[in-house]
Amino acid sequence: MKIVITGGKGMLGRTLVKKLSGHEIIIADKDTLDITDSSGTDAFIKKNMPGAVIHCAAMTDVDGCEADKDGAFRINAIGSANVASSCRRYGARLIAISTDYVFDGGSTNPYNEYDVPAPKTVYGKSKYAGEEMVRNHCPNHIIARVSWLYGQGGPSFIHTMMKLADGSRPELKIVRDQIGNPTSTDAVASALLNFLEENSLCGTFHVTCEGEASWYDLAEELFALKNINQKIVGCTTEEFPRPAPRPLNSRLDKMNMRLCGLPAMPHWKDALRDFLKNEVF
């Protein structure tokens, strides 16, 4: 199949390009396709006539979005509308990537696809607006919500931790009261293959690794797997103020994958071990 990947040079995009090598891949990123340009997006999809578009392009700097609300909505909402309406016009299936930040993180349970989003940050609000654009403009869609991503080359929490654990710091303070599902881009890419192959599937799906962890748990596992002797100390979100408030509970229940009989995702510890086998920091 001919597949366009928007944001194809980003962290998830790069993994998808590798993983989908059996398909004809067209890498689109800002230099070749600026999704905020509606006529340019239309012309790009019309020229290439892909069978599917995997839409990864986004403004992903969560704190940067707080400082540039217009920029966030221009890319994450309007950009997604442009991609979705072009997909509909030229008959491409659309797989759009979204985020756990569409939820406020206040629940004590993992969020499933039928829980009502209530984003608290500009990033979360603009991504949720992007989801709605996809739902409204392109019926043949999958919205795949992912979270706590890491992939080859980063940037990610894993890459930040590896930099910080260079032996120069007696201890690292790591947030322990935020919990989520650490997820490799490799695991997401494998799951997206199922959505490409199963045309009858449609709607919103949570696509994260199995199991849950705090950032502290993730760092502890990383340093154990890499045999790094770095002291870490748990701290609270309050001790680590950021411009955009982080959800305390980012856990996503993969209810729709379960109900549709899709293969289980790997456990986050297994996905992390696999990732570390090949990643050079």
Ligand SMILES: NC(=O)c1ccc[n+]([C@@H]2O[C@H](COP(=O)([O-])OP(=O)(O)OC[C@H]3O[C@@H](n4cnc5c(N)ncnc54)[C@H](OP(=O)(O)O)[C@@H]3O)[C@@H](O)[C@H]2O)c1
């Ligand atoms: N990383 C995570 O932890 C995480 C968690 C949940 C959801 N997600 C979602 O997963 C998707 C992929 O994220 P990622 O981590 O791979 O992010 P990323 O590395 O920042 O990739 C996003 C790509 O989109 C490009 N882009 C930005 N504005 C664009 C525009 N106007 N037109 C075309 N391309 C544009 C970026 O280019 P520049 O770098 O040149 O700006 C970048 O290459 C995003 O939809 C994100 O919201 C990520």
